[in-house]
Amino acid sequence: MSSSPLIDRRHLDFMLYELLEVERLARYPRFAEHGRETFDAAIELAHQLAVSKFLPHNRKSDLNEPRMVDGRVELIPEIGESLRAFNEAGFMAVLADFEDGGMQLPFVIGAVCDCMFSAANPSTVAYPALARGVANLLEAYASDEQKRLYMKPIVDGRYYGTMCLSEPQAGSSLADIKTQAEPQADGSYRISGAKMWISAGDHELGENIVHLVLAKIPGGPPGVRGISLFIVPRWRVGDDGARGPRNDVSLAGLNHKMGQRGSVNTFLKFGESGDCHGYLVGQPHQGLTYMFHMMNEERIGVGLGAVQQGSAAYLYSLQYARERRQGRHPDQKDPASPPLPLIEHADVRRMLLLQKCWVEGAQALGFYTALLVDQALDPDDTVRGESALLLDLLTPIIKAWGSDYSLKANELAIQILGGYGYTREYPVEQCYRDNRINPIHEGTNGIQALDLLGRKAMMQNGAALKLLLREIGASCAQAAALPELQALAAQLGAAAKLAGAATAAVGQRMAAGEVRLGLANAGHYMTLLGHVVIGWLWLRQATIAQNALATASEADTAFYQGKLQACRFFFAHELPQVELAAKLVSEAEPSAHAMRAEWF
């Protein structure tokens, strides 16, 4: 497989087969027929499709956003065409069983395939990505009949789906949703309410749309404990699967976004005419638990999708910096000398190295997190248990750190292109705009930070964090065996210790009842633990690179040197930031907490 604007193939191979050794997954019975060859074939197919079908209309989608015409959503035709190709190639069923016509690939390989599409065109891939999330949730919690009527057609590429959580008055606060579900004599419900920010909420791409709607059954417990989950199809479906009349779901308006313009974002009203049929999934009042099944996967997807925007712009700015000649070194003023490629300027290199560190570091975290999902199939109880713990802990980090830092990377890509980067004739400003949603949706990064510090780091008496720190310690020991990496290993060890101490300090404060103050610096905790985790993954990459150098080819030597230099750069310029973050968290620095609204 070759590289392209979408992917540095050598780096991807390194991630999958040198760092994560994903071919080990073939030991699991489910993946027994798989191996590096089939993994590569799937990735190659995704790559080809992404380049030939998704990339070409990425800019056109941005310039021609969905419109509402006679109450229907009009998309540019290329979206439907590329999704038909996506379905035909089997990517809707990339994880599904062989016997259901799926590829039965590991989650991590599915994630890599998705990365090709989201690097090429994040708006178009949003439609099938959401639909697949809906299918996965139904697979886990729906009845057999619901699976037959609503899940199977999604996997077959005939239906699409949405998740309907937010309401206009309650964006992040699900406790305050007002949508109602009235039970009917036939076991169905009548849904009424309004849902905001619904991606892919209305379109004509498939035969139907399966909305997963959070709503409250009257008389249930207040707050999140009274939320139930409903299937609300756009078109009702007969017992035979035939499409019936339109359900009472109406398109109240479109949101006009900064980016991701090809992916229609809607305001939907349910039951305006009192006749919106919904079907309970699982048990009443368990809706949020089910939805989190989908949301946790989506959070990994959001993090990895963000990183792909970071990566696409990084690769573009790298190519530009190699080709564009401008200026000279500060001690080289002779105007007769030829101008230098931008990449020769130290500050441009700094901006490229930052992008490389953030993007490749977050990519490593994203793929590692995805691998943890697969390790739920491990025959060994301990591996399964530990994988689940780490997955819980790392999910908010890949979502928040991944989206924050890939957005910062986009900033730098624009800066490297200068005036050109600021124009819509070059792709990097669109990368930024498309990426800007990722720190916001699927739980804002502020909420991820609270989840990380207040819940995940504390859960089971800190078991997940302890496990992570043990893993980091093992990697430090491995690296310290190499003289070239000894100092870096010591630095990471010290940083990890700071993270442990900061967590303990917050735990004590929370136990003493100072919950608000303890959590007030959760954002800094995300920086702290995020940088430690990314530093860990860089040290692991450096260890592999250092060991491989002795026998590497010339091209591989340059590649490994780049990994080592990026690791040194991250440890010099980025990792030391954990000290301030740890101090603020540990001391519960109070200035934001103590600020008063009337003082602003």
Add this chain to the structure above:
Amino acid sequence: MSSSPLIDRRHLDFMLYELLEVERLARYPRFAEHGRETFDAAIELAHQLAVSKFLPHNRKSDLNEPRMVDGRVELIPEIGESLRAFNEAGFMAVLADFEDGGMQLPFVIGAVCDCMFSAANPSTVAYPALARGVANLLEAYASDEQKRLYMKPIVDGRYYGTMCLSEPQAGSSLADIKTQAEPQADGSYRISGAKMWISAGDHELGENIVHLVLAKIPGGPPGVRGISLFIVPRWRVGDDGARGPRNDVSLAGLNHKMGQRGSVNTFLKFGESGDCHGYLVGQPHQGLTYMFHMMNEERIGVGLGAVQQGSAAYLYSLQYARERRQGRHPDQKDPASPPLPLIEHADVRRMLLLQKCWVEGAQALGFYTALLVDQALDPDDTVRGESALLLDLLTPIIKAWGSDYSLKANELAIQILGGYGYTREYPVEQCYRDNRINPIHEGTNGIQALDLLGRKAMMQNGAALKLLLREIGASCAQAAALPELQALAAQLGAAAKLAGAATAAVGQRMAAGEVRLGLANAGHYMTLLGHVVIGWLWLRQATIAQNALATASEADTAFYQGKLQACRFFFAHELPQVELAAKLVSEAEPSAHAMRAEWF
């Protein structure tokens, strides 16, 4: 004067009359007829005009960018209408002499007035701002006849102007420009070449456009020493000032930008038919010196303009955070309790405090820098000399730090608004897009950092930096006299010492011939000195606030408490970042310098 979406009036009064005491300027003979009353009247007038004329079409400009129709640029009519009002109110002549019909206001008050317009509509104000820069340059260097023919009509609001520096092959690198100027028998020149990124390069807003064009006279010295400056009017002008035939300047295309869409950005060709008339300004080969006259003022303008976008979005997100209710404290799970205003959440407060610190800090720096321009009129030689030194040193900081951190502030404003912030229905995403150009144009922030470290901090044996550090020391001593501020004063003193030591280390390295390595971390030096300067201005604000608290009214008490809390927040969360920056600069951390192109 009241507050509005554009301005926190109480804060502005504090800046001008408590922090900078600008009414002292009335001691200078030029401003003898001025005082707080006339300053306020001018600002109030600008504010009214900005709210009534500039703000209403800010979004329309963004949605309806300039188009090229039959080779001409078509703008929405509101741009011309508001500029007519701007001219009629006298803002083109805000600094001009009374006897020329001007307001003869200090530069700093002119800058404050400009801030109203740029907060309201940065695209529209770009036209007169550029024209005024051209007029100021001509005032300083042009012949009397050139002033009569080209400068006076600009001041009268009849002509507009541009600065034509960049060329497609040479963006930031003026040594490599290729535009030629062939001398003619009549003393004029024939210009030929292409200029890229020309703001306001073509339009029908006035009777004429005065392009200031950098070009090379054949046979002159190579590089920047051979650059001359020419007046190239769009329409030729007779000796009587009457408009003659079209000059040979053609519009080759428009650039389609991420933001600032109302301000047309052009690609211009000069002399395609061999008949482009240009007129030399001043002496041959001195063009860059003259242009820097304009560019230094524009850099303050860019910094302050950026800060106004930061401020506008900050004020909007502050209002939103006060009004929008969502979620509860982490220890307050009762869903029956009313949701909190966003501003009550610690992480939202953190994002508001960061915006306040960055924006109000940079605003203080911008207005202080503008005041230094005025102090060139001081009767005292020492004051004049010191003001000029500080102005040279601080100009790259207000340009680069101001634009970098106001852009980061825009990021946070979007985040506070969540999904709404990501839509074009709310103004903050446009603030970001409009602001994104500011770290790029008028010299990228990377170039500003090299200018700051390699030139400004080193000039005259470090005289400017020593003076700045002395001023900071004096402010620390004042603050340390107040028990509440003692620790902050000590912290700033230590940070300033780090800046001094880092500068000395780089100086030694450069003297030893290691120029490239010494300057490789110039970007960190900008963070270091920028944070020290902003910390200094916050400590001065806190000192005033602390002293004022004892006798303050209730409303003022809240205001001053806000200033004190923001200062504490900046010193806890932001200022400590100088330690890492100082370390990297002092040690000349080599990883970006040593990275090789083939390792990426």
